[in-house]
Amino acid sequence: MLDDTLKAQLQQYLGLLRQPIRLIASLDDSETGTDMKSLLETIVSLSDKVTLDTSGNDARKPSFVVAREGETQGVRFAGLPLGHEFTSLVLALLWTGGHPPKVEAEVIDSIKALDGDFSFEVYMSLTCHNCPDVVQALSLMAIFNPKVKTVVIEGGAFQKEVEERQIMAVPMVFLNGQVFGSGRMSVEEIVAKLDTGAAKREAAKLDAKDPYEVLIVGGGPAGAAAAVYAARKGIRVGVAAERFGGQTNDTMAIENYISVLETDGPKFSAALEAQVRHYGVDIMNLQRADKLTPAGADGLVHIQMENGATLKAKTVILSTGARWRNVNVPGEAEYKNKGVAYCPHCDGPLFKGKRTAVIGGGNSGIEAAIDLAGIVEHVTVIEFADQLKADAVLVNKLNSLPNVTVHTNAQTTEITGDGSKVNGIRFKDRATGTEHHVELAGVFVQIGLVPNTEWLKGTAELSKFGEIVVDAKGHTNVPGVFAAGDCTTVPYKQIVIAAGEGAKAALSAFDHLIRH
Structure with a gap:
């Protein structure tokens, strides 16, 4: 699962552990469960300060907790923390093992001072570059304050939860079962939101x-x-x-x-x-x-x-x-993070196998459409001008894809939904005035700044x-x-x-x- 170079780097990091830690795994017979066991066994083989306990019986399987020796509470990873989140896993190991985080002392003090019961669940995708900041912030909080519990959930491994909770943007954070926030958040922002006197x-x-x-x-x-x-x-x-x-x-x-x-x-x-x-x-x-x-x-x-x-x-x-500029049509604000998104790299995987649209024919819009085409069932590109404005190399690439439809000279008039999530987009042909409605699950807005x-x-x-x-x-x-x-x-x-x-x-x- 980890190549030799990555193993060597990880072994070097694990050499920074100051105290023993253990990985408590709740596994199942799924492919992800098998891969998780392999990953954990690799980590254990690289340091004599890390042990593995496979007797965990958490409801979320497969998952594992990074805990101090003799303890059962720590940061829980549900699904494999690879891709952009591998760094989050390494930091959780180091911080739990006593290696000091590169965070201002007053931030750590503010985390320790939080009083209450805080149970966080953060949903992420392995391609999301905004997710690690949130994952690492909530991990840090769980490690330095026993009143904070953090579960990091890889959406691809827990699709049923993602569907039930209607998560259509990551990172998505729940606190004590209620939506706490979405998008990039620093540890300072999260602490300030919890500590009402901080401002x-x-x-x-x-x-x-x-x-x-x-x-x-x-x-x-x-x-x-x-x-x-x-x-x-x-x-x-x-x-x-x-x-x-x-x-x-x-x-x-x-x-x-x-x-x-x-x-x-x-x-x-x-x-x-x-x-x-x-x-x-x-x-x-x-x-x-x-x-x-x-x-x-x-x-x-x-x-x-x-x-x-x-x-x-x-x-x-x-x-x-x-x-990011908003398209300012009915439905955009109502369905933000419920099918309306602005980051295809972060949220694209949540629409795997579904139909999506991209509003905007500039470089960012066409790059988004190309990326999405490799994940989703179909992409509809809607551009207001009479031709795409992106660089020719991008347009040529887009035109070579079989699951993309392009509408130029088209004005988006509405993003439609069923009250809880997006179900389509409405646009008007500017030349004829004819209105069209396309059924889909997600709309990515890429129309500049x-x-x-x-x-x-x-x-x-x-x-x-x-x-x-x-x-x-x-x-x-x-x-x-x-x-x-x-x-x-x-x-x-x-x-x-x-x-x-x-x-x-x-x-x-x-x-x-x-x-x-």
Whole structure:
């Protein structure tokens, strides 16, 4: 199941265990059960600190618990944690075995302080690149707080549960049997959601911070580059980010960032944050800006946060990025995560053998359709323009697939459902006005991005598309305020361009500080 290279790497990691652990397996005669036993026996063979107990009798079979020696509670994996989740398994082994996690001490303290009975179930797919963050966060919580129980469920192995619970997007998290949340979540977000007093304490902590010389709002490639360039000038720099890494967290493969042959979004995001932290930048995660007030008598720009706190700085760089654009038709909001999805890599496997649609004929839409065609029964592509806008190589590949139908010059008018999940899509032929309805189980929306700038209306000048208007040096119309990345009028929304614009904005901000 694991090749020799992977075994060697795993053995090296298991050498970091500080205390013995045991794997308690509840197996069955299924193929997955046989594979699970083989995987667990391999792990045991690589370390004398790991033992296997096959006497488990959990209702979910096949599954296994990673527990400390002498204990029966720990992180439970139902189904095989391979693919993107193999790292989650390795970390669960290490953390249970006493190897310290790379998490701030205050986060661990906040986990330990949680009081109550928290029984989490997280459904994931092995191709989902957003799932590991959630799986690892909930695993960490179960390992450091005995009041937290976590079960990680591979949807492919437990299709009946997936159908019964109508899970049509991953990661999907249940707490004590009720839906807790879906999509990417960090451990800080989960803890904050459980600890009702956390937001108030965090706001007080932010309010107490001294003014920055450069404050960056947004932590994607533009914000990270700005932070590195500014910090290297030896000045006080802060980054307030809703989630560090921005859109790169949701990107499956990155193959066009110069000097990096190939990586994936989460790895790239982690590398961005690591480099920014290396320069001692004050990173404030899970922070959404709500209002910008230009510099007044105190000479400081004020950024009010959604939690009520106010951060102050001599200069500000806005790098709030963008988000997926909604198609804004009846049914989209009602059936989000109930058949309406935005990440084909994450949620595509949940529609195996079913009929789906992709709205959008650009590169992202056609890439999504090609990926889905290898999993689902049939894909319908709906494009508003009179021809597909994707690169020719993608269009040629799409046209070679037997289970794809393309409708151009088509306007989506409704996503239909039965009250609990999607059952079809309605679109109009723009040339004839004829309406069509296609029965299907899932709709993937891939129609571009919208900038995260609504909170700046009335302060910074915005284009008709909501982008922050900047000049060649990243200046906005507000003195001392600069902007970079996908939230600006700079064309071509690419990671490498955003990073360059972030560096430029930082240099402009430093120039402003010198001159004023």
